[in-house]
Amino acid sequence: MKRSFVKNSKAKASTGTVAESPLLASDATVAQALPLARFPIGKVDKVDVSLPEGYHEPSLKYVERDARHGSLQTAMTYTTVPNPFNCANFSSEPVSECFFFPGSKEVLMNLPNYPQPLVRPKTTSFHMIDVPGKGKGLFSTRALKAGDLILTERPLLVCARAVVILRPPNFSDAQYSQYSLDHLEKVTEIAVGRMRPEAKAAFMALANCHMEDGSGPLFGVVRTNGLSLGGLRPGVRGEMGTYNATCKDISRLNHSCFPNTASRFDMASFSYSLYAVRDIADGEELTYQYTAVGVPAAERKKALAPSGFVCTCTACTDAATSDARRSNIAAFNANLIEARASDEFLGKLLVKCRAQLELVEQEGLESLRIYWILLRALMDVHIWRGQAKDASAYAGKLNKMPTSSRITMNSSTPTDTRNTKRGEKSIAVSLKRTGRTALISCFIIFAMYTSEYCNYCSISV
Numbered sequence: 001m002k003r004s005f006v007k008n009s010k011a012k013a014s015t016g017t018v019a020e021s022p023l024l025a026s027d028a029t030v031a032q033a034l035p036l037a038r039f040p041i042g043k044v045d046k047v048d049v050s051l052p053e054g055y056h057e058p059s060l061k062y063v064e065r066d067a068r069h070g071s072l073q074t075a076m077t078y079t080t081v082p083n084p085f086n087c088a089n090f091s092s093e094p095v096s097e098c099f100f101f102p103g104s105k106e107v108l109m110n111l112p113n114y115p116q117p118l119v120r121p122k123t124t125s126f127h128m129i130d131v132p133g134k135g136k137g138l139f140s141t142r143a144l145k146a147g148d149l150i151l152t153e154r155p156l157l158v159c160a161r162a163v164v165i166l167r168p169p170n171f172s173d174a175q176y177s178q179y180s181l182d183h184l185e186k187v188t189e190i191a192v193g194r195m196r197p198e199a200k201a202a203f204m205a206l207a208n209c210h211m212e213d214g215s216g217p218l219f220g221v222v223r224t225n226g227l228s229l230g231g232l233r234p235g236v237r238g239e240m241g242t243y244n245a246t247c248k249d250i251s252r253l254n255h256s257c258f259p260n261t262a263s264r265f266d267m268a269s270f271s272y273s274l275y276a277v278r279d280i281a282d283g284e285e286l287t288y289q290y291t292a293v294g295v296p297a298a299e300r301k302k303a304l305a306p307s308g309f310v311c312t313c314t315a316c317t318d319a320a321t322s323d324a325r326r327s328n329i330a331a332f333n334a335n336l337i338e339a340r341a342s343d344e345f346l347g348k349l350l351v352k353c354r355a356q357l358e359l360v361e362q363e364g365l366e367s368l369r370i371y372w373i374l375l376r377a378l379m380d381v382h383i384w385r386g387q388a389k390d391a392s393a394y395a396g397k398l399n400k401m402p403t404s405s406r407i408t409m410n411s412s413t414p415t416d417t418r419n420t421k422r423g424e425k426s427i428a429v430s431l432k433r434t435g436r437t438a439l440i441s442c443f444i445i446f447a448m449y450t451s452e453y454c455n456y457c458s459i460s461v
């Protein structure tokens, strides 16, 4: 999941409140291509947004609705997830306050297994402390192994990341941006007003690196701490298809260009799970990637600038060495497509994949999906070469990855479960694959590698 540290009227606090706001356009209006008010990134200077004489700002209206109902098709919806009406047996769990586009609530309600309780790890393995130069941060309180679950949590707030707001006549871009921010502050105020007291206190305690710009105090917190959350607007791409999720704990993670954690979002329990992507020592800081980390240091620096800090990790301070390795990681696949699925080719592929895996580990990029793809490639190549034990070892590693779907035993697929005899047997069955299948699979791996490397930001949502 890409972390998107992007950048008021009152409604009664009850579940299912619907904002019928003429300011907020419906999907139908969006289709008419009205200007899109994107969240401005970084510092936004305050500008005067006095409305033109004679311009009547549309007023906000709110309608109370039973939370069991879906959203109105023409309005943004405030709702609580999971819905307290249909999770009676775990209604005391933390919930998320959401500000949804029409249809997002239905995405959840139509899930066959929604809602599910929050499954927490048995032990707490982190705490929050002050970090010089970074504010606060999370640190491990015990040694963690790659794949260990560190925490699960429902976001405190999930809100639309971009909405269409009517542009008052003759407003400059800067005025329109400020006007949008003011509106988003109002929208956020309503959602925060609906939070339970402990959730509200946690939200208000979060960092805000937009105290001195045009963001209001609440929306500044969202812009500082929000993670990108996709999947709730099928068919809608880009900004409009993405939400912003502000969390109590995950939002406390500081950035690293070789993060040691990655998260995964589960719709049914509406929660994030945070995992260790490699072994983490007792007392080590837990870190997360705020931006694409496979790109050169200069690009990362630019992308992180709006968050108001300069990364001082070794990949940034010793950029020359790290950039060379990362561009090598990005360029991988170039020479292999032409090759044949002969044993010789598979041998070469094995060597290349191993070298590449070592490079990814050296750069601390286990959080990226490319790591998963390499493990998968290595497992498959060992399967094709009849090396069940080696394949099992990679299958075991794969199963620890947060981004991995569990590899299950199935005699018709070339997969392994864990480091077990049964797994080896299953691999042996798969050895019946022909060289042609192997070649096709190699193409698939490289296609995946290329596209995933480009899109790895979306790994965990």
Ligand SMILES: C[S@@+](CC[C@H](N)C(=O)[O-])C[C@H]1O[C@@H](n2cnc3c(N)ncnc32)[C@H](O)[C@@H]1O
Residues within 6 Å of the ligand: 005, 133, 134, 135, 136, 137, 206, 207, 209, 224, 225, 251, 252, 253, 254, 255, 256, 307, 308, 309, 310, 311, 312
């Ligand atoms: C989402 S918050 C992270 C938690 C935050 N440190 C706190 O005190 O709650 C993001 C902010 O943390 C700080 N931050 C995160 N990673 C950092 C890093 N690698 N170096 C310096 N500051 C960092 C920046 O101020 C950034 O705007």
